[in-house]
Structure formats: structure tokens, C-alpha cells
Amino acid sequence: MLLEGHQLGFRYGREAWLFRGMGFSLRSGEIVGLQGPSGCGKSTLARLLGGYDKPQEGRVLLDGKPLPGKGCHPVQLVLQHPEKAINPRWKLRRTIAEGGEPAEGLLEALGIERHWLDRWPGELSGGELQRCCMARALGPETRFLIADEMTAMLDGITQAQIWHAVLDIARRRELGMLVVSHDGPLLERLCSRVIRFPAAEGIVSGT
Numbered sequence: 001m002l003l004e005g006h007q008l009g010f011r012y013g014r015e016a017w018l019f020r021g022m023g024f025s026l027r028s029g030e031i032v033g034l035q036g037p038s039g040c041g042k043s044t045l046a047r048l049l050g051g052y053d054k055p056q057e058g059r060v061l062l063d064g065k066p067l068p069g070k071g072c073h074p075v076q077l078v079l080q081h082p083e084k085a086i087n088p089r090w091k092l093r094r095t096i097a098e099g100g101e102p103a104e105g106l107l108e109a110l111g112i113e114r115h116w117l118d119r120w121p122g123e124l125s126g127g128e129l130q131r132c133c134m135a136r137a138l139g140p141e142t143r144f145l146i147a148d149e150m151t152a153m154l155d156g157i158t159q160a161q162i163w164h165a166v167l168d169i170a171r172r173r174e175l176g177m178l179v180v181s182h183d184g185p186l187l188e189r190l191c192s193r194v195i196r197f198p199a200a201e202g203i204v205s206g207t
């Protein structure tokens, strides 16, 4: 599968354009990094690719078609702060099930303990919650995963464990991944190419 952005342009309200005429492409099985200074629009691009916001100019296409408007979304985002991404009034079992029935072994691979599922979000640590958000994002319909500073708030050992698990799952399922991070060495280690944002000519990636 191919996730593409064509001639993307976005600005918030009447603010200056964050980007215009931007191209982007990510194929199944590819792991691509996105790096750039704070405030340059990386998370905004991630939101457009995940269908959370619509570009004012250009189009986001999945295999040449617009992103689907209903059902489990094939492009999933995992954000830096899991507590902002989940309903505080739902126990974790329900939150994870939002992404569909988790595949056999997924919870174990992500180091999720069964008894967490019967807890409220406020009863888990940030790292534990983030693992649950990943389980939701890695539901059976997911084809592309966008990890926006996904492990920035975790200690080094937990980061390494989580990336090991996620990369293994991505490889086995041939997911395409966009890794948004300020951590250059992490991107160099994980990704086959790294997009520097914003690129001078407005084209961040072409294939």
C-alpha cells in the first residue's frame, strides 16, 4: 500500500502557512523518520496523514483514494502524551478494543499485563498507558503507524523495549511507519530514510 500527500498546504485559521506544495510518500514495510525544529508543523502533518485534520490545499491518498471516513482507520497515530489520547472514564479494556480485537500475542509483545485491562487510566503509569495506546493503534485494520514523539516521555530501557516490540510487529505485518522525533540518533537507528522538515523546496519526500 502507499500513503501519499500531494501538494499539501495547511495553516491554522489566518496564521501563516505552515507548509504549501508539500509532497509525501510512505510505502508498506517502510520506516521513515521526520525531524525538524519545534513548531515547524511535524505534528500537523501527522494529523493530516492520519485524517484527523483536512489540508486546505492538496490531498492525502491511500492507494490513490481518499482516506476512509468511517470504520477503524488504516492510518493510526500514537502521540507523546497517552493521557490526552484516551477517555479517562473508560477502563483500558474498552480503550484497547476501540482499535478492534487485538491480535493473538499483541498485548504480551507490548508488555501489557492482563490485570491493567480492568483499571482506569488514572491507575496506570504513563509508560503503561502508552503501551495500551499502542495496542489500540495496532488493531487488525492498521496499515500505517505514525509515532509522534511516542517514547519521548519514557526512560531509556522502556523506550528500547517498546521500540523492539513495535518494530518486530511492524516488520511481521509489513506496516509502514512514520517516526516523528527530535532524537536524531533514534531516527538514524530505526529508519531507512529521514525527512528533514521543512525542506527548502517544499517537497519533503518523493518516491
Ligand SMILES: Nc1ncnc2c1ncn2[C@@H]1O[C@H](COP(=O)(O)OP(=O)(O)OP(=O)(O)O)[C@@H](O)[C@H]1O
Residues within 6 Å of the ligand: 012, 018, 036, 037, 038, 039, 040, 041, 042, 043, 044, 045
Ligand atoms: N490548534 C492549533 N491552533 C492554532 N495553532 C496551532 C494549533 N496547533 C498547532 N498550532 C501551531 O502550529 C505550529 C506547528 O505546530 P506543530 O505541533 O505541528 O509543530 P511540531 O513541529 O510538531 O512542533 P514540536 O516539535 O514542538 O512538537 C506551531 O506554531 C503551533 O503553535
